[in-house]
Each structure stands twice: as structure tokens, then as C-alpha cells.
Amino acid sequence: MSSRSGRPQPGWVNPPGHYLKRDEMYSLVGLVEYPPRAKYLFSAGQAQSRFLMGLKEGKILGTRCPRCGRVYVPPRMYCEYCHTHTLEWVELPGTGVIHTAVISYIGTFRERRKEPVIVGVIQLDAPGYTPGGYEFAGLFHRLCGVTPEDVMSGRAIGMRVKPRWRPPEERRGDINDIECFEPIEG
Amino acid sequence: MRTNIFVKDRVAVVGAGLTLFRRRLQETPRELAWEAAKQALESAGLTFDDIDCIVTGTAPDAFDGLHFNGEYIADAGGFGKPTVRVYVGGGTGVFVPVAAWWHAASGLCDTVLAVAEEKMSPAHPHPQGVFAYIWDPILERPLGPNLIWIFAMEMRRYMYKCGATKETIAKVSVKNKRNALDHPAAQAAANITVEDVLNSELLVWPVNRLDISPVSDGAAAVILARENEARRITDSPVWVEGIGFTLDNTHWYNRELAFPRYVNYAARMAYKMAGIERPWKEIDVAEPYDPFDYKELHHIEGLMLARPCEAPKLLEEGWFDRSGELPTSPSGGLLGVGNPIAAAGLMKVAEIFWQLRYEAGPRQVKKPVHYGVAQAWGDLMQAGTVIVLGN
Numbered sequence: 165m166s167s168r169s170g171r172p173q174p175g176w177v178n179p180p181g182h183y184l185k186r187d188e189m190y191s192l193v194g195l196v197e198y199p200p201r202a203k204y205l206f207s208a209g210q211a212q213s214r215f216l217m218g219l220k221e222g223k224i225l226g227t228r229c230p231r232c233g234r235v236y237v238p239p240r241m242y243c244e245y246c247h248t249h250t251l252e253w254v255e256l257p258g259t260g261v262i263h264t265a266v267i268s269y270i271g272t273f274r275e276r277r278k279e280p281v282i283v284g285v286i287q288l289d290a291p292g293y294t295p296g297g298y299e300f301a302g303l304f305h306r307l308c309g310v311t312p313e314d315v316m317s318g319r320a321i322g323m324r325v326k327p328r329w330r331p332p333e334e335r336r337g338d339i340n341d342i343e344c345f346e347p348i349e350g
Numbered sequence: 351m352r353t354n355i356f357v358k359d360r361v362a363v364v365g366a367g368l369t370l371f372r373r374r375l376q377e378t379p380r381e382l383a384w385e386a387a388k389q390a391l392e393s394a395g396l397t398f399d400d401i402d403c404i405v406t407g408t409a410p411d412a413f414d415g416l417h418f419n420g421e422y423i424a425d426a427g428g429f430g431k432p433t434v435r436v437y438v439g440g441g442t443g444v445f446v447p448v449a450a451w452w453h454a455a456s457g458l459c460d461t462v463l464a465v466a467e468e469k470m471s472p473a474h475p476h477p478q479g480v481f482a483y484i485w486d487p488i489l490e491r492p493l494g495p496n497l498i499w500i501f502a503m504e505m506r507r508y509m510y511k512c513g514a515t516k517e518t519i520a521k522v523s524v525k526n527k528r529n530a531l532d533h534p535a536a537q538a539a540a541n542i543t544v545e546d547v548l549n550s551e552l553l554v555w556p557v558n559r560l561d562i563s564p565v566s567d568g569a570a571a572v573i574l575a576r577e578n579e580a581r582r583i584t585d586s587p588v589w590v591e592g593i594g595f596t597l598d599n600t601h602w603y604n605r606e607l608a609f610p611r612y613v614n615y616a617a618r619m620a621y622k623m624a625g626i627e628r629p630w631k632e633i634d635v636a637e638p639y640d641p642f643d644y645k646e647l648h649h650i651e652g653l654m655l656a657r658p659c660e661a662p663k664l665l666e667e668g669w670f671d672r673s674g675e676l677p678t679s680p681s682g683g684l685l686g687v688g689n690p691i692a693a694a695g696l697m698k699v700a701e702i703f704w705q706l707r708y709e710a711g712p713r714q715v716k717k718p719v720h721y722g723v724a725q726a727w728g729d730l731m732q733a734g735t736v737i738v739l740g741n
Contacts (some may be wrong), residue, residue, distance in 0.1 A: 318509075
């Protein structure tokens, strides 16, 4: 093995690679387009299936860890901190505060949306957590009745909210059974 | 955390290499991996025959559009040798040298080639669609999320908790893109202003286009060697003083978003191993992971290079400039050099290696350097990977 040569290394000054402009890429020889054809059916599992059934009935359910007392929403079948089986189900009021909120102008594939949507994290009222602590029970969902000004000024954060349910006949046992979270009047 | 940090064998980084980082490169993933590996070997005066083991890293297979992508790129150096691919999402780039370290520190291999590659351009017209598959299929995907949402939510919370403004956070993007002007592999180097960032396309408030690193193709490689071997290879080995990696849960919306616990735990592990008690004083140069501009500040705090919520103020004072007290992302980071996911993290490790050898040329930081830290983060605000190097 030889010792290291002079510095800086010659190869490093001109890193290898051939850049392609957009058009150049689309006119490459041997270019193959392949859209994957695969479909998946995801089972919601032990804990989340029951949670989704609860949503259908207009209830937010969580599981309680028998050891540390944390109430999980979304529910887990086991406590992540204690590795115990969480068997006890608890119904929560569904109320909570906004932890963070943003205004999205784009959709999943980066397409511009016609109307922006406000989404955020809702910290739910649930027993078993230190107030102001690092962990909490919560959901990620849309927010309605919250204006872009509320989001940008920071007024939205800490706002008390509750779920706005879809009419019972429209509920399918789906996270979208909750239309959104909206501010509690007064 | 109870990990045995009293590992006897010392391991050094002895070489590093990079390809160009670009939006589209003609090279295939394995050609990129081979180019970077070749660079790294040449810089150490080694050949493939001198390498005992290989560790590869690449982020989700869905970008390249090939399963077993790690094995696919491994024949760029791993043929007939013990080879493993490691993967922790965006944290992979720093996890590759961490895994290479334990191959060497355990005594299993004398020399290890660590190579990371990412080719995001095959997913067209934009890889955003591929990111849709990181969300939970039951509770998240039905809401039609975009990857940027999660960052926007974390950034908003950080701004609220720390009183940081969009103007201040934009200065990270300005700094890193300016630093990248001196980087020969850079894709997004530019002299821009805070106004340019604020006036760029608004995607998800508070995130504008220029708050985000670009989509990239590229590869990076480093060579690690055990002490005896390292001293034979080079007069200026850069020692791996500490490594750390931890994982948090997938329920990112059940945790305080303003502080990255997943990075902090990994940092504490690495500092403990390195014998560093006051990182904010003892670390001379840092490469915190910066796929978004606020993320650099967030990670600086997770790495304990500033107190929680103190990073925006220090940034305003020029603390993190190349001429500052604690230069961060002197390479130009992901915002400036580019973000071929796994390769970007390893590029950061390579930068600390060059900085500690005083080989970074125009990018060399002003102050004398003894210890540097590189960090990456991955998955749903979950994986923290940290490496501390010393000269």
C-alpha cells in the first residue's frame, strides 16, 4: 500500500458524473418507462381495527398501559415504553388542543390544490401523561374553522378543538369518519 | 441507554470520495457507487484488493425502481467479500460509516469500504409520488398527505416554541447555498438573499421552495481502517471517536415536535464514547443534517451544540458561518450540495474528514479544528445517526 498522495486529491477537484438536462434524459437511448403494477390490501390490525370501529360509532378510543398508565391514541396493542400488552380500552372525550398547524397549497403528487387545506397535529385530552411533557395522545388530521391568519400568527396553536363527525350513515370505519377538528365555541 | 462504549480497537477514516450531485445523472446506481468508491480508494492509495469488507447504503428502493438495490450496487466493490446493506431512511448516510466502524472495531475486518448511493431521477416526473408510501396506510394516507406536510408541521411548532421567524430560518438556506459555491460537486450552490427564499414558490406554509434541498442523484464513499492498518495507509488518519444511533416510535404526532429527541439520544451516545462532555465547546465543526433549513437549527439543538431554541439567535450572530465560532455545514450541506438521500449523509461525513485533515481548500473553516460531528436523521422523525471524528 502506498502512502497518501499530495493534497487536495486530484480526483476530488473534478468529481465524476454526467449531468443530463430534462430533455436529454427523455431522449436517452435505451430509456425504459415502467409503472409498477401492484395493489395492496392493508389490514388495520388488532388495535387499530377496534379504533376504526369506534370512529364509526362516533367515539375516540384508546388503550391504557397497565404498567405506566399512558393512554394511547392511536391505540397500540402493546406499550412502546413498557412492552406490556395493553388490553384495557378507554373512551376519550375527543377534545384537545392544536399542537401545530400548517397550510398546504399542494397535494400528494405536488400538484397545486384549488383550495389550500389546513392540517395539523391535535394533542388530545388523555390521562397518563405529564402536562407539557414530551409525549401525548394525539392525531394528525385536517383542521376547519381555523383561518390561514390563525396559523400564520400562531393563534391556532393551543386552540381548543373537538372532532366534527360525518353523519352516522356516511361513516365507514375510516379516519375520514372525522371530517376535521374544529374550534370549540366560546 | 446501556451500550458498551469502551471499545478497545481504534478505527480511522483514511479516504473519501464523491461523484457530482445533480438532478439527473446518466450513470446507473452501480456506476455511481463504483465512481465514488474508486475516488475514495485512490485518495487513500488503495485498490479494491486491499478492502476486507463492504457496507453499502441506499434509501428506499422505490426511488431507483429496483428491489435489492443495496445488493445491486454492491458489485461495485463487494464481489466475493462480506457485504451488508444498512438502511434507516434519510439517516442511512451516516449509518453506513457507523456500521463500517463496528465491522472494523470488532476486529472482523481491517479495512472497510463504506459506500452510499442514491438515484432519485428514475421516479418521474417527480419523486414526490414515491414519498407517498412512507405514510401509514390506515391513519395517514387517507388524508392525502404530501411529504412536505410533516416538515411544515415540525417547522411551525419549532417557530412557535422558539419564537423563530421565517426570515431567520431562511438564513440557513442562504448560508448553505453560499458555502456550496466552493464545493466542486454542488448542485444548488447560489448567492441568494432571504427575500429570494421568502418569495420562492409557497408549497406548505411555512415552507417555500428554497427552504428545501433539491432532488438529486449522486454517490459518496469513505474508507475505514483499524489503527495499525490506518497508520500504514496514511500519516493523518481521522479517528472515529464516537458513534451513536437511536430510533424513536413511528407515531410522530404523539411527540413534541420542537425538539428532536431521536437525534439527542444518538448524540449523547456518540459524545459519551468520544469522552466529550461539553459538545458546544469541544466540537469545532459540524455537519448537521439539513434537508430543510429549519432542520439544521433543530439538529444543532439536538446535537447540543446550542441550547434548545438558542440556535436561531446564534445563527443571526454569524456563529455558524465558516468564519464563525462553530461552523455548521461548511460543505454547503444538502441545501447547497444536493440531497441524494443516503449519499448526502455520507457527503457530510466526508466533509468532516476533509475539514479535520485541513484538505477542504476554499471550504476550510477559519478556526483550528480537533473534533467534528456529522449527523443525519431518517424515517418519520425517528432515526438519529451521529458520528464524531477527531484528528
